[in-house]
Each structure stands twice: as structure tokens, then as C-alpha cells.
Amino acid sequence: DECIREAMMFHPGVKLQHLFAIILLFCEPTHPDKLWHKYKHAFTDDILSHLCKFNNNPHALFSDAEIEDFALRHIQSILQSQGRSIEEFPYMPIPSEPENFFNKPDRLICEELNYDASTLKQIAETYESNLNQDQLAIFSVVTEAIKNNHHNCIFVDGLSGSGKTYLYAALLAWVRGQGLIALAVASSGIAALLLDGEFSNWLLKVGNGTVSILNDIDNIIDLPPDIVLPSTSLQDLISIVYPNLLFLFETPELLLERAILVPRNKHVNEINDIIIESLPTTIIHSFSADTLDPASTSFTQLNLFPVELLNSFTPSGFPPHDLKLKVGSPILLLCNINQEQGLCNGTRLICKAIHKRVLEAEFLQGPRVHTRILLPRITFLPKPGDLPFKFI
Numbered sequence: 001d002e003c004i005r006e007a008m009m010f011h012p013g014v015k016l017q018h019l020f021a022i023i024l025l026f027c028e029p030t031h032p033d034k035l036w037h038k039y040k041h042a043f044t045d046d047i048l049s050h051l052c053k054f055n056n057n058p059h060a061l062f063s064d065a066e067i068e069d070f071a072l073r074h075i076q077s078i079l080q081s082q083g084r085s086i087e088e089f090p091y092m093p094i095p096s097e098p099e100n101f102f103n104k105p106d107r108l109i110c111e112e113l114n115y116d117a118s119t120l121k122q123i124a125e126t127y128e129s130n131l132n133q134d135q136l137a138i139f140s141v142v143t144e145a146i147k148n149n150h151h152n153c154i155f156v157d158g159l160s161g162s163g164k165t166y167l168y169a170a171l172l173a174w175v176r177g178q179g180l181i182a183l184a185v186a187s188s189g190i191a192a193l194l195l196d197g198e199f200s201n202w203l204l205k206v207g208n209g210t211v212s213i214l215n216d217i218d219n220i221i222d223l224p225p226d227i228v229l230p231s232t233s234l235q236d237l238i239s240i241v242y243p244n245l246l247f248l249f250e251t252p253e254l255l256l257e258r259a260i261l262v263p264r265n266k267h268v269n270e271i272n273d274i275i276i277e278s279l280p281t282t283i284i285h286s287f288s289a290d291t292l293d294p295a296s297t298s299f300t301q302l303n304l305f306p307v308e309l310l311n312s313f314t315p316s317g318f319p320p321h322d323l324k325l326k327v328g329s330p331i332l333l334l335c336n337i338n339q340e341q342g343l344c345n346g347t348r349l350i351c352k353a354i355h356k357r358v359l360e361a362e363f364l365q366g367p368r369v370h371t372r373i374l375l376p377r378i379t380f381l382p383k384p385g386d387l388p389f390k391f392i
Helices: 002-007 013-026 032-043 047-054 064-081 107-112 117-129 133-147 164-177 198-208 234-241 245-250 252-257 265-278 307-312
Strands: 213-215 284-287 322-325 330-332 348-354 358-363 372-376
Touching: 002 013, 002 032, 002 358, 013 032, 013 047, 013 064, 013 372, 032 064, 047 064, 117 164, 133 164, 234 265, 245 252, 252 348, 265 322
Parallel strands: none
Antiparallel strands: 284 322, 330 348, 348 358, 358 372
């Protein structure tokens, strides 16, 4: 309730529909129908202008029932993209079928064809020219199968760093450059975030075994001097990777060219804290639950888990207990919220506004770059068995 009330002060109906769909999917509202009826005027406040524009008639008239139905069908489409349906939520009004309203080209097909084919052809040619012998062999097999309309299932295997993601990017660009549809499906958005450039090219050489080996027995290789930092200071590392934080703060797209990778979460949090503190905006602390459910453990066990210990737990896939955010700080999604809209595990965003119950963020990359989205508070629970107790 408070989340929607906060968001409606700053955003129009279509964005609120997306927010409401996320709430239905992840927040388990007790009475979703009451939320709909209470805020349906906000969910539909800009629908009429969209309908008039779609029908190319600024004077078109639609009844309140038609406008509400259009909003419900949009919410239904978001739910269906996640394998859910509005019928699952008690007492929610059911939208009409799309064909009962007006004919519209398939939305998913339109989105998948919304590419600049000529530009992608040039990108595909660049990718192809950089493929190694093994990559090129696979590339040729796939593209020839498409050209000849042969139906194949092709499995690509390779060690980490061998260039699979680069090959996939080349194939995606080639297919879309032909005006065809290519669906890139993955359980995580991490692969899509790999960066082109000197370091990625060097990684490909490592994967291909073309980097000189100093010691054949231990497979020791020589690192290029331009990627070696002589200092052991963490602050020096941050200063090298992010030499001008204030400039990066004003030009967040440049963050895509930079990253610090470390093997342990505690080091990630330490580096994040240092960088967040350097940003010129006010820090906001969001804390996780740290109260145990007495029914999940005995009184004796409750005494074994003081609050300080509970706050030190960070289960896999969870943010830290003290999540520190500032306007302008980069954020990374840790779950798939709406893959159709690009809100996937690993998606990079920039925090634009922090409210009590809702977070405003913009895409940092991809076809929706600079598009603003609304994220409610979502309950994260550890998997059963991960911890010997339950939080409340």
C-alpha cells in the first residue's frame, strides 16, 4: 500500500502497472484486489493518451471499463511472461482477451525485431573477423544451417575463458542483422555483462592456450605489465580503476568499462563501502531482518545466535545485512524479476531515487538504457536447510 502510494506521487500509470505486477509476483500481498480497486485510478491515469496515440485518433473515446481492461491486460502480459496469471490472485478482476479489444501485432515479435539490422550486420562482420579457428568453425555451421533452413540442435562446449560468450555475441548480431529473431536465454545476466577490450582479448588468448608459459610444469604465465598493480593498497587499486569518482558519478555509463573482481563476498562489501562513501550524496541504510522465529528453534538455541552473529550472515544470492545505497550508486539485481523488461539476475542499474518502500533506478546498458523502473521491497528468504532457524 505504502509502496504504491509513494510511487504514484512521481510516476504515471504504465510504470505503476509494472510495479503492481512485481508486487503480485514477489511480495505476496494479502488482498491484491483491494490494492487494485484502491489505486486503479493511478494505474490508468495515462492509458487514454496511449490508446488515442495507438489508434491515431486524439479524440477517440473509451469507457472507464475499457481503460481499466487495457491496464489489466498489460498487467496480465507481465505476469504471463513470468509463467503466472492474474487468475491466481483471489478476487482480482479478469481482463478480456486481446482480440476482443483491438488487433495489435504480437508484442514479443515486435520487440525481438526492434533492431537496426544494418548496424548489426557491421557489428557481426567485426565479430566474425576476430573469431579464432574453432569459433569460426562453429559460427559457419550455425549460419549455414540458418541460411539453408536446416533445423539443428548444436551444443557448444568449452572451458571458462575460451570465448563462448564472444561467439554467442557474434551469432546474435549476425542473426539479427539478417532481420531474423534470435533469443538469448540464460539463467543469469552475468555473461551479457562481459566487456570487450584489451583484457577480454587477453583472456581469450589464455583460453586458447596462445599465451606464453613461463613454467611448463606449473603452467605459470606472465601477466602483461599494464594489468599489474605494483602497490598492495586497496585504496590504490580503487584509485587506478576509478580515477575520478565524481566524474564517473556524473557519467555512469563509464562504469561499464570498469570493474574490480574479488573471490570473496567480504572483500566485495569492503570495496563497495569505500566507493559508496566517496560519492557526494547522502547514504541510506537498509537492514535485513535479525529477529528469529521462536517456533523454528528451541529457547536454548535462540541464545546461541545473538543479533551480532545473525547480522554477519549473508546467504548465497543475498545482499549484506546493512545494504548501503546512495543516489547515483550502481546496483546489481540478484534475481530474475522481469526478464522481458531486462530485469534479470546480473542486470546493472543506477540508483536514481530512494524512498521508504520503493527504489527508482535506470538501466545502465542495453536497449533500455536510461529507462527508469520502480522496484518495491522484495522478501528474500534463505533456502530451507541453509540456516538452522527462520527469520520473522
